[in-house]
Amino acid sequence: KNQVEQSPQSLIILEGKNCTLQCNYTVSPFSNLRWYKQDTGRGPVSLTIMTFSENTKSNGRYTATLDADTKQSSLHITASQLSDSASYICVVSPDSNYQLIWGAGTKLIIKP
Amino acid sequence: DTGVSQNPRHKITKRGQNVTFRCDPISEHNRLYWYRQTLGQGPEFLTYFQNEAQLEKSRLLSDRFSAERPKGSFSTLEIQRTEQGDSAMYLCASSSADSQLNTGELFFGEGSRLTVL
Numbered sequence: 001k002n003q004v005e006q007s008p009q010s011l012i013i014l015e016g017k018n019c020t021l022q023c024n025y026t027v028s029p030f031s032n033l034r035w036y037k038q039d040t041g042r043g044p045v046s047l048t049i050m051t052f053s054e055n056t057k058s059n060g061r062y063t064a065t066l067d068a069d070t071k072q073s074s075l076h077i078t079a080s081q082l083s084d085s086a087s088y089i090c091v092v093s094p095d096s097n098y099q100l101i102w103g104a105g106t107k108l109i110i111k112p
Numbered sequence: 113d114t115g116v117s118q119n120p121r122h123k124i125t126k127r128g129q130n131v132t133f134r135c136d137p138i139s140e141h142n143r144l145y146w147y148r149q150t151l152g153q154g155p156e157f158l159t160y161f162q163n164e165a166q167l168e169k170s171r172l173l174s175d176r177f178s179a180e181r182p183k184g185s186f187s188t189l190e191i192q193r194t195e196q197g198d199s200a201m202y203l204c205a206s207s208s209a210d211s212q213l214n215t216g217e218l219f220f221g222e223g224s225r226l227t228v229l
Contacts, residue, residue, distance in 0.1 A: 044155070091154070102156075
């Protein structure tokens with residue numbers, strides 16, 4: 001069964017600290033993996049998209065990694081800011097653009 | 113504003129009533145998607161259109177749900193005879209089809225939150 005699991009479910013860190021969010025997937029075939037940021041009550045916003053051949057991609061203070069062999073991805077946030085408080089969702093695309101397998105997300109809270 | 117626009121942002125209705133949500137995608141995008149999201153969960157795919165053609169609708173939750181995109185531009189999602197379990201955020205997204213690379217980025221609207229009393 002195609003699944004995407006994220007950990008931790010929630011995380012609280014102090015402003016300025018770094019953190020890493022994990023994503024494990026059992027999706028086959030594999031086309032690409034995406035990370036989205038979703039503020040409470042808002043639509044998701046794309047952070048990165050990685051294909052099979054890419055193992056790292058950065059977007060500002062966000063760096064995503066992908067290990068297609070172990071089917072794991074991580075999202076590293078550097079020097080966290082209060083505005084980083086949001087849910088971060090890992091999404092895997094098997095073989096067609098509409099059939100995205102969504103994780104449940106990690107809820108990140110940044111405290112001053 | 114050239115982003116995805118959804119209306120209304122909030123809708124409160126009584127059980128048994130019909131509701132309709134509208135989505136205006138980014139103008140040059142030919143693909144449009146509808147998702148449902150409940151608290152603490154990732155978005156759940158409902159249906160999608162390429163231009164005016166509805167290419168996947170088997171995931172619509174029941175026959176009370178229907179979607180249209182009559183001219184390949186804006187889309188509507190209608191829920192008939194609403195039930196309390198329909199309370200959720202309904203998200204619309206659009207993208208450009210890229211059948212070769214299949215890496216089309218989804219751009220989401222702000223969502224329409226439905227509360228059924």
